[in-house]
Amino acid sequence: MLRIFSAFICCLLAWQSIANGDVTLTKTSVSTSVSNDAELATLFKKLPVTKLSKMQLLIEQLSATKTPQVKQAFNYLLNGELYYIKANKQVVHAQINEDKKYALTDVLTNTPLDVVAKSKIRKIKTNNRLRGSLRSLLAQFDLTDPNKEIRIAAVKQLLDKPNQTGIDTITKLVKKEQDTDVRELMQVTLLVEQLLNGEHEEKLAAVKQLKTSLEPSVLNEMTNQLSKIAKSTSSTPLSVEDKALKVALEKAIADIDDRKGIFEFAENLFFGVSLGSVLLLAAIGLAITFGVMGVINMAHGEMMMLGAYTTYVIQQAFPQYIEYSLLMAIPAAFLVSGLVGVGIERGVIRHLKGRPLETLLATFGISLILQQLVRSIFSPLNRQVLTPEWMSGSWQINPIFSLTFNRLYIIIFSLMVFVALLMILKKTSLGLHVRAVSQNRDMARALSIKSDWVDAITFGLGSGIAGIAGVVLSQLTNVGPNLGQAYIIDSFLVVVFGGVGNLWGTLVAAMSLGAFNKFLEPVTGSVLANIIVLVGLVLFIQKKPKGLFPQKGRSAD
């Protein structure tokens, strides 16, 4: 068991280091070096003394430094807010206040300076030609930023609100662009521009090429064009060219819609599987305890809650290691919930053997006590559990389809837990004993298996897995005393639906319920989807009382 656990942790560590690598990469590219700063300062010093005719060269040099200060300064210059102090030629940003005085800010360091009278400062002059080149330099600024994200954001902005300078800049830059993602986006932007303002042939060609793009604004522009054509037909008959364009547009829109449909399906499936994997984690512990001991543990949800609170406590105890907190929380939550589970089994459930309904009530009592305990210790309010950086963000596959990392990790993690549990049950001697007891308790005892011990360990294992589920839930929902209650009925239904004592059944049931729920949601809304699933399950159990995959053989009574 330990070995499998350490395997988990290794895998998680590996992920994390990869994810971390990404982050640091982007970070270094943003930071500016010291030599750059010195160069910047000398260039800024030249601003007040340079003649208008030489200005062009200077601002090009300035823009080559690609620093945020320059970008800001250019904006000020365009708006006529860039001044220099007459006494020491320091370049400042000046803002006029109510008393007609000027509040100064140093452009280089962004530190506020004195408020002075107009006579102390002088405006840095520009002319129309200069302003034009300033604009295009500004447009280039983000478009040539070394950070890919910023470049993409800049192009996207242009795609949504095209302007002439921007388009011109892109036309120049598109050939030089190294990154395929950015280049494609630039091409799309140019094509949209072509569709809007080009000649007829160009328009047709643009439509043909844009068919493959999934950018939302592409679809927008196409529908706009189509409605424009439709509007013009009401007054004048359609020209041959317009007709061709209309057909092409309609076909392109249909194509895009088709592909969008596929990705929407994929997205629903992803959400469904991710919900399913949460259900799987929540239900799988229950499946073992119910399957082996025939005992319904109403405190199972509270075991999850304990796991979530363990995560919280670990984050509070080691605030400097938030990135690793989940990795620490997983074994800790397993231990905490598992030990509490063993305690419950030894203290209460053992004495209620063979009375499932009484066990249900007693464990419900325990769940109330645990809830109140947590409420007394941590306050009834929800606690904030932080998400490590490697869990946040998403994997953008195309403009309309992205997978969030936290859900992706959770799916993988829950499958790993599932496989680990399967291995424990199939390959270890403990698993052998557990299966033996679940199939025929008396016979197992006759073969010298300590069924009491097996019960305690099974219950501990089931509760421990619930604790792990709690760590996962802490990343998805609010961590509060009622965390477990929300999942308890669902996880029971998963167990019953899949067939008691059957781990594969639990997997299939969890995934199908999750997917079913998420596919219903867009049609009916989430609450009604929930109700439909519940009622459907209740009806299903009437048809097949032993679930999807009933246990076979003599033990299945």
Next chain:
Amino acid sequence: MTTSTIKTDTSMNHSNNSAPNNHLPNNKPTFVQKLSELGSLRVVIGFLLISAFYVTFCNLVFAEGSFFHVSDYTVSLFGKYLCYALLALAVDLVWGYCGILSLGHGAFFALGGYAMGMYLMRQIGDRGVYGNPDLPDFMVFLNWTELPWYWAGSSSVFWMIAMVFIGPGLLAYIFGSLAFRSRVSGVYLSIMTQAVTYALMLAFFRNEMGFGGNNGLTDFKEILGFSLQEPSTKLGLFVATAIALAIGYMVSDFIVKSKMGRVVTAIRDAESRVRFVGFKPEHYKLWIYVVSAMLAGVAGALYVPQVGIINPGEFSPLNSIEMVVWVAIGGRGTLYGALIGAVVVSYAKTRFTAIMPEAWLFALGGLFVLVTLYLPKGIAGLLPNILNKKDSENEASDTDQSKESNNTSIEKSEASS
């Protein structure tokens, strides 16, 4: 293993309810007979009516500040407890006598309550905030122009009374006929009932359902022309609840002692055997389940005017489980045990939540555990032990001793099973 413990239950019950058929050879009044008197119909009904009369009398005759005065608040509190007692009776009927652990009786209670709430809502008439004579306030708020079809007739008392029975009864009939026919039983059935009430809770939370959504139905003005704010109306409701409880108790007692009731008890103890003998257990189960649901519905209907609100929270699974606890603590399988449990636990809840709210859930949870571990027959199971001790002190006859040893052996067998 299940059957063995329940069997011991029955043997207790049997002796409780059928004292005249006592197999014991001597005719001295043993504790069993005393107990049968304690649990007998006459004693319970008498006690119920006398205490109801006492409360009424003290409320009306003695002035405020007098030692004997019972305040209006206490009257409506007792009224609430009696509703709970009726509800506990319903739960006991299916759980204690038929072995169906329903974790969804709150649904029937709430449905009865909603039937009453709809009627009370229509009684408000144009006195609502929006002053619409036909539509309740929340419908006006949602911009609805006419009543949904299922609100038709809700202004009539007879419709209300009919719905109090039909609503819960129909749900119980549909669910029960499906579940019992496919022989869903044990913990599966419990979870199913819980899922049903949970689904209903989600459904009633939706505004589109037309039952007031989150806020439920409230701001009632009057019932049958009597203002709900008047203390006399509250007293009247209390008396009505006491009478309803008395009738409910008599009906339950009659059912339990009837031939059908015997079959139901037999199903609890050995369903397969009953089936092999030639009965159809699912019919009997369905029948008692529907009766129990209707009783719960009546309890809900009486509860709503006394607390002045019904909202989807009543459907919450936690409520349903609390009802089961009343019965477990009071003693399942004895009708009076259910009453004792409901009143004692609710009273404890009122006191505890007033004095130290945090402790209540600890206490309730602890009660769950302790009662299931050490008091499988609840408070009603304690009484025979106490009486038994007195008996043996007084007489120390052979029969009693044998009975006592019998008793301990039963407990032993329980512990071992």
